[in-house]
Amino acid sequence: MTTTLPAYDEVVARYEPVIGLETHVELGTNTKMWCGCPTDFGGEPNTRVCPVCLGLPGSLPVANKAAIEAIIRIGLALNCSIAEWCRFARKNYFYPDMPKNFQISQYDEPICVDGYLDVEVGGETVRIEIERVHLEEDTGKTLHVGGATGRIHGATESLVDYNRAGIPLVEIVTKPIPGTGALAPEVARAYVTELRDVIRTLGVSDVRMEEGSLRCDVNTSLNLPGAEWGTRTETKNVNSLRSVERAVRSEMLRQASVLDAGGRITQETRHFHEDTGDTTPGRSKETATDYRYFPEPDLVPIAPDPAWVAELKAALPELPRVHRRRLQQQWGLSDLDMQSVLNAGAVELIEATVAAGTTPAAARKWWLGELSRRANESGVELAEIGATPAQVAELQGLVDAGKLNDKMARTVLEGVVDGEGSPTEIMTNRGLEVVSDTGALTVAVDEAIAANPAIADKIRSGKVAAVGALVGAVMKTTRGQADAKTLRELILERLGVQG
Amino acid sequence: MAAISREEVAHLARLSRLAVTEEELDMFAGQLDVILQAVAQVGEVAAADIPPTSHSVPLTNIFREDVVTPCLTPQEALSGAPDAEDQRFRVPRILTEDVAS
Numbered sequence: 001m002t003t004t005l006p007a008y009d010e011v012v013a014r015y016e017p018v019i020g021l022e023t024h025v026e027l028g029t030n031t032k033m034w035c036g037c038p039t040d041f042g043g044e045p046n047t048r049v050c051p052v053c054l055g056l057p058g059s060l061p062v063a064n065k066a067a068i069e070a071i072i073r074i075g076l077a078l079n080c081s082i083a084e085w086c087r088f089a090r091k092n093y094f095y096p097d098m099p100k101n102f103q104i105s106q107y108d109e110p111i112c113v114d115g116y117l118d119v120e121v122g123g124e125t126v127r128i129e130i131e132r133v134h135l136e137e138d139t140g141k142t143l144h145v146g147g148a149t150g151r152i153h154g155a156t157e158s159l160v161d162y163n164r165a166g167i168p169l170v171e172i173v174t175k176p177i178p179g180t181g182a183l184a185p186e187v188a189r190a191y192v193t194e195l196r197d198v199i200r201t202l203g204v205s206d207v208r209m210e211e212g213s214l215r216c217d218v219n220t221s222l223n224l225p226g227a228e229w230g231t232r233t234e235t236k237n238v239n240s241l242r243s244v245e246r247a248v249r250s251e252m253l254r255q256a257s258v259l260d261a262g263g264r265i266t267q268e269t270r271h272f273h274e275d276t277g278d279t280t281p282g283r284s285k286e287t288a289t290d291y292r293y294f295p296e297p298d299l300v301p302i303a304p305d306p307a308w309v310a311e312l313k314a315a316l317p318e319l320p321r322v323h324r325r326r327l328q329q330q331w332g333l334s335d336l337d338m339q340s341v342l343n344a345g346a347v348e349l350i351e352a353t354v355a356a357g358t359t360p361a362a363a364r365k366w367w368l369g370e371l372s373r374r375a376n377e378s379g380v381e382l383a384e385i386g387a388t389p390a391q392v393a394e395l396q397g398l399v400d401a402g403k404l405n406d407k408m409a410r411t412v413l414e415g416v417v418d419g420e421g422s423p424t425e426i427m428t429n430r431g432l433e434v435v436s437d438t439g440a441l442t443v444a445v446d447e448a449i450a451a452n453p454a455i456a457d458k459i460r461s462g463k464v465a466a467v468g469a470l471v472g473a474v475m476k477t478t479r480g481q482a483d484a485k486t487l488r489e490l491i492l493e494r495l496g497v498q499g
Numbered sequence: 500m501a502a503i504s505r506e507e508v509a510h511l512a513r514l515s516r517l518a519v520t521e522e523e524l525d526m527f528a529g530q531l532d533v534i535l536q537a538v539a540q541v542g543e544v545a546a547a548d549i550p551p552t553s554h555s556v557p558l559t560n561i562f563r564e565d566v567v568t569p570c571l572t573p574q575e576a577l578s579g580a581p582d583a584e585d586q587r588f589r590v591p592r593i594l595t596e597d598v599a600s
Contacts, residue, residue: 029565030565030566030567031565031566031567031568035568036563036566036567036568037568038567038570044573044586045573045585045587046573046576046577046586046588047572047573048570049570049571049576050568050569050570050571054571054576062563063561063562063563064562064563064565065562065564066564066565067565068562085559087553092514093514094514094515094516096588099588143587144592145584156591156592157584157590157591157592158589158590158591158592159587159588159589160587160588160590161586161587161588162576290514292514294553295553295554297553299561300554300559300561301553301559303560304560305560
């Protein structure tokens with residue numbers, strides 16, 4: 001089906017978007033939520049299971065204290081109120097990803113409520129209201145086997161691995177976010193980025209979207225200005241920060257084309273496709289009442305001691321927003337410059353590069369220049385580009401030592417991104433070193449002067465600007481391996497002219 | 500008036516993926532109705548100042564330390580499974596529901 005989508009500018013001129021985000025974070029505890037099975041990633045199937053997480057008869061869950069502490073810290077960092085008393089709830093559904101036929105979650109009594117997270121978009125602060133933060137358990141992984149296994153009726157089987165079943169999962173739900181207009185996709189991305197950074201700062205999860213320890217569902221609706229909010233869709237399978245932005249945008253365009261044609265939006269779950277950037281309808285969801293939630297009888301309520309909560313609050317680390325403000329001052333950046341660093345996802349990278357001995361200006365130049373360009377071209381996050389802060393610092397060190405000029409440094413950096421090794425190795429392997437042997441350079445300069453007597457005369461008569469032509473000539477003979485500044489001085493010196 | 504309708508029973512059966520015949524629907528609707536009516540009598544004596552009981556013991560904050568304990572071997576884990584393949588539980592696929600929540 002090919003429908004021509006309207007232009008984005010037209011869509012946001014005609015409609016107002018409302019977005020909402022549900023984010024799942026797998027906690028980095030040693031053990032699962034209700035049992036002592038380890039949570040490490042990538043074990044052989046069904047090697048991290050026990051009677052509790054398999055839901056065997058007679059087994060009883062007991063809450064992991066570290067997970068309770070982690071979610072309270074997340075709630076506090078998101079400015080939430082912490083419930084004085086709350087219960088877990090059973091969410092009943094018949095699907096083999098949970099061996100118990102239910103998932104232990106929280107329903108009407110989440111442990112954290114009514115918070116907010118401030119994010120920066122386009123130089124402005126947007127406050128994202130948090131409705132709730134609750135604790136639940138992750139599900140197992142189902143593998144559907146079909147014709148590929150060679151069985152005639154194979155398409156009706158699923159193979160299940162319960163290693164992940166029972167890993168503590170925190171769900172963070174925003175209130176609906178209206179009023180962001182054309183910025184809605186950016187706001188969505190900025191929120192998930194900030195949330196990821198907050199949680200990483202707390203050290204309670206590795207929050208890696210590509211490994212699934214941070215997962216995001218995006219709700220989107222459109223309405224005419226002044227009208228009631230439209231019907232929303234929920235987009236799942238959004239597996240990168242970039243995809244969060246793309247998913248909102250693509251769903252806004254799709255909904256606008258349906259509404260423009262006089263159609264209605266169906267409330268449904270849709271799937272985001274990384275390759276095309278489109279969404280397609282997913283399974284029809286059971287409604288909340290179909291889950292027949294009821295208080296979990298096997299777990300006693302939680303009543304966090306206010307003194308403990310106060311202690312956790314006092315011990316919260318410096319949060320990313322405050323941290324960034326401090327860095328901005330240290331680096332001497334304007335709000336706008338800091339925003340571009342933030343947009344590029346470069347704050348931590350620059351910070352680490354500076355820590356490795358580079359000046360803030362030089363670190364920013366590499367990460368926002370060459371490396372951001374490469375990241376955009378290949379559609380990956382800057383942090384995944386393949387160059388580390390240590391390598392960038394090493395590269396700048398070579399520049400500072402006069403071993404690489406700017407152009408050569410770029411070439412070396414390309415090599416680093418392409419996995420050729422460390423900057424020093426690449427410099428050596430590719431024979432890219434500034435000719436600092438003045439003897440060799442002097443010979444090249446003298447040759448250039450002899451070959452261009454007219455230009456040499458011009459310079460001698462005071463037209464110093466003409467020196468560029470000789471610099472170019474020497475660069476050519478030395479294959480660009482000379483430092484332009486040194487070279488310029490050397491030429492003037494040989495001609496007996498003051499720079 | 501019945502406490503549960505035949506349609507509600509059919510809906511619950513669908514949620515539980517139970518294939519229930521028309522005759523069984525009639526039978527279960529009747530039986531469940533008797534049970535629900537009996538339970539409803541308890542509701543009649545509960546005054547507004549009595550909160551619904553979810554836990555019979557007045558305990559809170561029972562936690563466990565975050566310490567790894569031994570797991571079952573995959574052989575033990577799969578020993579009670581009706582079917583297994585590639586060290587995984589093998590179950591009938593729930594058609595039309597490709598993706599878990």
